[in-house]
Amino acid sequence: MELEPSVERALKQAGAAALTFNAPLGRPRADHIAGFLARAGGSVVDLGCGAGALATLIAERSPGTQVLGLDLDPTLIMRAKRAAGLQDCLRFEVADVTTWPGVADAAVCIGASHAFGGSAAMFRWLSERVGAAVVGDGIWWRDPDPENLERLGPMPRGVDALAALAEAEGWRVEHRDVSTLEEWDEFELGWIGGVRAVGSEEAHAFAAMRSAQYQRYRGVLGFGWLYLGR
Numbered sequence: 001m002e003l004e005p006s007v008e009r010a011l012k013q014a015g016a017a018a019l020t021f022n023a024p025l026g027r028p029r030a031d032h033i034a035g036f037l038a039r040a041g042g043s044v045v046d047l048g049c050g051a052g053a054l055a056t057l058i059a060e061r062s063p064g065t066q067v068l069g070l071d072l073d074p075t076l077i078m079r080a081k082r083a084a085g086l087q088d089c090l091r092f093e094v095a096d097v098t099t100w101p102g103v104a105d106a107a108v109c110i111g112a113s114h115a116f117g118g119s120a121a122m123f124r125w126l127s128e129r130v131g132a133a134v135v136g137d138g139i140w141w142r143d144p145d146p147e148n149l150e151r152l153g154p155m156p157r158g159v160d161a162l163a164a165l166a167e168a169e170g171w172r173v174e175h176r177d178v179s180t181l182e183e184w185d186e187f188e189l190g191w192i193g194g195v196r197a198v199g200s201e202e203a204h205a206f207a208a209m210r211s212a213q214y215q216r217y218r219g220v221l222g223f224g225w226l227y228l229g230r
Contacts, residue, residue: 024184046068050080069093110135140221159178
């Protein structure tokens, strides 16, 4: 369906706003990520932090660690700042993650490989700026049919293929996993519900389209998780 860009953007924001984490990421996995990053050192950057839920959790789990969340969307950064309050160790900035000039002890980068030009380029960029990372990235869980492949594009076939791309850029993979179907269902149904709750005709049509798409890629599109060190 064709929507005005501003309408589509607003509906996508409504979908994201209905979620704690804008990814197929349940709270147990988020706790595990925060625990890994808490051991990485004194500074963590969240690249594409969205509304800041994971960055806030990392800061809560590791007092004294300086956590910086970066995102291009000023609306999301404003939400993140309001939720964070006055924590000295937690900051949020509107920024293009690909041109961020800083370095950190560790990074978290979830669903943002497209900004770098793909998974391999993301791993290369991270290797130049941080000593540890948690990455969540799209993979094909099963071989896609032509329709899914055309709409969603090429991706690594499985988490092992994603890990091989990281290792080729000098990373040591300390842990690898994939999002469960339960995490996917919670993510997709929550996002669709957030869009539908807008209540407009466009919102209901957009939610119905996303629901139909999800039924086509459920169990085919995957999300791989890598915990990386040197």
